[in-house]
Amino acid sequence: MxxxxxxxxxxxxxxxxxxxxxxxxxxxxxxxxxxxxxxxxxxxxxxxxxxxxxxxxxxxxxxxxxxxxxxxHFSDKDDLIDHVVAEGFGDLTSRAREAAAHHPVGSEARVLEIGRAYLAFGLAEPALFRIMFAQTPGRSRSDLVHASGSACCAYVLDEVVQYCHVNDVDGSADLVALQLWTFVHGVTSLVGGAAYGAVVAEVEVDRLMESAAERLLFSLPRRNGARGHDLDDAHR
Amino acid sequence: MxxxxxxxxxxxxxxxxxxxxxxxxxxxxxxxxxxxxxxxxxxxxxxxxxxxxxxxxxxxxxxxxxxxxxxxHFSDKDDLIDHVVAEGFGDLTSRAREAAAHHPVGSEARVLEIGRAYLAFGLAEPALFRIMFAQTPGRSRSDLVHASGSACCAYVLDEVVQYCHVNDVDGSADLVALQLWTFVHGVTSLVGGAAYGAVVAEVEVDRLMESAAERLLFSLPRRNGARGHDLDDAHR
DNA sequence: TGGCATAAGTTAGCGCTACTTACATTGCGA
DNA sequence: TCGCAATGTAAGTAGCGCTAACTTATGCCA
Structure with missing residues (x-):
């Protein structure tokens, strides 16, 4: 001794x-x-x-x-990374919820702010964002990751579905929600990477997203036969 | 000896x-x-x-x-990976070009087939697709990667821009092209990962993409005042 | 055709990493 | 206060990226 x-x-x-x-x-x-x-x-x-x-x-x-x-505290390196990913999903969901809280349910601003929060998260921590949605072929992620990840996605999708219901959007709300989420996820993936920089100025990203939200959601026809927005709003 | x-x-x-x-x-x-x-x-x-x-x-x-x-043959491990990535971009571009070749320039089918080729590539090799568009914070990728990557993106974007010109689409063709590419990239990233599986049936992915192409491109107003498609086509 | 410079392999070894085993220290509850 | 479980350490193994020094094959040229 x-x-x-x-x-x-x-x-x-x-x-x-x-x-x-x-x-x-x-x-x-x-x-x-x-x-x-x-x-x-x-x-x-x-x-x-x-x-x-x-x-x-x-x-x-x-x-x-x-x-x-x-x-x-962790079974191995991957287990630690899984906990980082789960924490990331929790933070992303929190940020989206906070962004939504300042606007009424079913408003365009609420949907847009959630999208901006999603993008801001990906811009702040691109490497984390990437591993959150990646899966290594050999191994399966922990239940923790699956739970936090699907909770995050479910929340984002649900917000768009609620917009559709509040505004009586015609057609499948699930389809529309999936499209909008996919687009926002695409923007976030690309601006976090290298390919976008050469093509898009950072200032324009917000306009890109707004315009896409307009075309994918806000301008959709309503059940009463009206149209949500004049389509021309999308590219003025 | x-x-x-x-x-x-x-x-x-x-x-x-x-x-x-x-x-x-x-x-x-x-x-x-x-x-x-x-x-x-x-x-x-x-x-x-x-x-x-x-x-x-x-x-x-x-x-x-x-x-x-x-x-x-290679300076280090990263150099080998860079060559894999460059080959991947070359293959992706080739696949997109082949898919486009069977349809006239400016047709909806041509745009859709390029999107399907993009998605098919990402589904076939998700891990490769991911590292192609990822960048490690510490190091910068080789010129080879930048060249092949930007050539690939430039081709995809140019095809959509050509559609806009052929069909006299009103508004910014660059914006529309970027939106469509972003969406297709988003679908490809998500279906290659784990998050999508729980939410989307694989059969529906094609419908998702077609509908998004409809709303982001095909239904856009034309310079002569007409509308490309009736919007109702997007969700029948 | 012989000879040799060079391209393209090899073995040996260094430092770092993930992970395991056995041991040391501490806090907490009976 | 005692003992035990939780939580740390040190030491050791196997595998990895990479380098240095050596070996082998090939193409070119007198």
Whole structure:
């Protein structure tokens, strides 16, 4: 047994600032909030270096623990990533809900703000957004990912369906909702990537989305025979 | 010096079948078509195990060479992946061009078939499709990737712009083309992932795309004041 | 046709990573 | 306060990307 045990990782306090908002960090042998700290660190590292460059060892050193510590909280590296993805879906849903809250149900502004929140999330963390909707061929994601992911998609789709019901849109509300979600997801995927930059100016992305929402939803005919919007609104 | 040199990798011939269509494989110390074989192997392995699980060593063993061999042809692992991506963009463009060739310029069928080819490519190789449009935050892709990628996108967009010109569509053709491409890309991204499966039946994807093309392009007003299609066609 | 520069392979080895095993430390409840 | 479960560490293994130094085959040229 060692007579004078050196307290390792004295610099841990420096790395804990990121997790401070989540739990009380106690300096010492036990980290106190390692689970949350590792998720935070992984999310940040994936965002800055990409998923393929992300290493568990990096996350450990930023959290200030040894490389064996994560296995007390996660079964393996993929399990940690799954928790990052689930947290991402939770954040995306929260952001969309917050954006919607300021506008009445069934209003165009509400639908548009949800779309903008979706896009803003993808722009803020493109690498996270990508792994959220990706699936590795070999393995299946955890139930946590499936639950949070389908909850997120279900919410977004439901908001569009509600717009259709409130405004008596003719035709299949599910189809329309799926189309709009698909489009917003497409914009978000492309602007987060490299291909878009050469083609689209960032200022125009919002106009692109508004115009698409107009053509895919707002201008759709209503059950009473009227038309939601004059189509000319879409390209003035 | 060894007196009796054993010829290593006698089983190489077995692994060469995949590259046989590309170059003449000569059994022996020199592979003969290693560059192409490695690209093939990488593309296949990324497709079956995902990018994050793809290892250069696996590609080497399927090609039947040592792990140092790739560095005679590629600067590093990322360089090999870049070549896979460039080949992917080339294939995607080829498929789209072939699909378009059977229909007159400016016809709805031509636009739809290009969209279907795009979707079919993404369904056939989802992992490849994903890395084609992804970018790792830390590093920039090679000029090869940028060239093939922007050529692919430029072709797809140009076809929609041509439709607009042939049919005298009113408004910005660039905007419309971008919208349609974004939508098709969104469908392809989502069906390749896990989120869609729970929501959309695969049979309906084609109807989804057709209906979106109707609303985003075919039903748009024309310069002479007419309307391309009656909007009701979109949801009969 | 011989000879040689060079292209294109190989083996050996380094540092990093994911993960496991065995051990150390701590907090908490009986 | 004791003991145990939770949570950390250190050490070790296998596999990975990549490099350095060496070996083999090929094409070209006197």
């Amino acid at each position: 060692p007579t004078a045990t050196v307290r390792p990782h004295a610099e841990r306090a420096l790395a804990m600032t990121a997790a401070k908002r989540r739990a009380k960090p106690k300096a010492g042998y036990h980290h106190g909030a390692l689970r949350a700290s590792l998720i935070d660190a992984a999310r940040h590292l994936i965002g800055t270096h990409g998923e393929s460059r992300f290493s568990l060892a990096d996350a450990c050193s930023t959290a200030g623990v040894s490389t064996a510590a994560p296995y007390r | 060894p007196t009796a040199t054993v010829r290593p990798h006698a089983e190489r011939a077995l692994a060469m079948t995949a590259a046989k269509r590309r170059a003449k494989p000569k059994a022996g110390y020199h592979h003969g078509a290693l560059r192409a074989s490695l690209i093939d192997a990488a593309r296949h392995l990324i497709g079956t195990h995902g990018e994050s699980r793809f290892s250069l060593a696996d590609a080497c063993s399927t090609a039947g060479v040592s792990t140092a061999a790739p560095y005679r």
